[in-house]
Amino acid sequence: MTSNVKRLFFARAERLVIALLVLLFMYTGFNKLFGLHQFKATLYNQPIPHNLAAALAWIFPCLEIIAASCLLFGRTQYAGILLSLILLGIFTGYIGAILLHLFPKIPCSCGGIFRHLSWQQHFVVNLGLVGLTLFVLFRLRRPPTEKSPLNPSI
Amino acid sequence: MTKIKIPLLLVALFGIAAAFVNRPQASPKTMHTYNFLQYSTDGTQIYYGMDLTSAGWVDGIDYDCYQPAAVCTFIADPTRSHTDLTGHWFYVSQIPQSGIDNSGTWTSNH
Numbered sequence: 001m002t003s004n005v006k007r008l009f010f011a012r013a014e015r016l017v018i019a020l021l022v023l024l025f026m027y028t029g030f031n032k033l034f035g036l037h038q039f040k041a042t043l044y045n046q047p048i049p050h051n052l053a054a055a056l057a058w059i060f061p062c063l064e065i066i067a068a069s070c071l072l073f074g075r076t077q078y079a080g081i082l083l084s085l086i087l088l089g090i091f092t093g094y095i096g097a098i099l100l101h102l103f104p105k106i107p108c109s110c111g112g113i114f115r116h117l118s119w120q121q122h123f124v125v126n127l128g129l130v131g132l133t134l135f136v137l138f139r140l141r142r143p144p145t146e147k148s149p150l151n152p153s154i
Numbered sequence: 155m156t157k158i159k160i161p162l163l164l165v166a167l168f169g170i171a172a173a174f175v176n177r178p179q180a181s182p183k184t185m186h187t188y189n190f191l192q193y194s195t196d197g198t199q200i201y202y203g204m205d206l207t208s209a210g211w212v213d214g215i216d217y218d219c220y221q222p223a224a225v226c227t228f229i230a231d232p233t234r235s236h237t238d239l240t241g242h243w244f245y246v247s248q249i250p251q252s253g254i255d256n257s258g259t260w261t262s263n264h
Contacts, residue, residue, distance in 0.1 A: 022166050025169075026169030031178075034178070069166075074157065
């Protein structure tokens with residue numbers, strides 16, 4: 001691949017991953033809010049204190065929607081990617097802890113788009129998303145040095 | 155003022171619409187709240203229970219389980235209830251760590 005084709009490929013991949021994260025977090029965030037009662041019940045079945053579960057039922061969907069919203073604007077995209085990575089890191093770490101049997105029991109799986117996945121499948125999907133988010137994070141951190149075919153104004 | 159990326163905005167709106175269409179549906183049935191706790195003859199607490207998921211019950215639809223603390227507390231569809239050995243109604247999402255199941259089999263590890 002020539003350098004221009006490679007650059008174009010990675011630029012398109014970056015846009016695709018950002019779009020995927022927007023779709024994912026808007027979907028999961030609003031899905032939790034639309035079914036807040038069920039989401040609270042799911043959290044009550046997790047090995048965390050009830051007061052914390054009640055607070056997290058609001059905090060997690062709000063953070064997901066904030067992350068997705070940040071990704072919509074060029075100026076806040078980096079912050080959105082960072083927040084996405086933190087959220088995905090928390091979810092992945094939590095699932096990892098469940099798989100390592102660090103909790104006395106394995107609670108029911110989370111709702112939303114992952115309702116039908118096993119914990120193992122959920123973990124693999126999350127790891128993939130973390131990898132893709134890291135890819136975008138490193139690309140956004142790198143200052144553009146040459147004219148990009150997608151950003152001729154640079 | 156920073157510009158919004160229109161294609162991403164469309165993706166976001168699609169995500170919100172999909173979340174609304176696939177929102178979890180509340181059970182149309184009337185859900186009741188139950189507590190179940192039984193004292194054995196020596197005064198220790200025992201819980202009766204069975205695995206509702208093995209009976210085809212769906213968590214969040216047929217029942218919601220509130221984490222057992224001192225007493226098992228549930229809300230559940232009263233038409234799908236079970237009785238324990240003494241005739242009490244009970245609902246349990248998981249086999250408790252100690253107690254007997256509804257067939258009288260001792261399930262305690264203690």
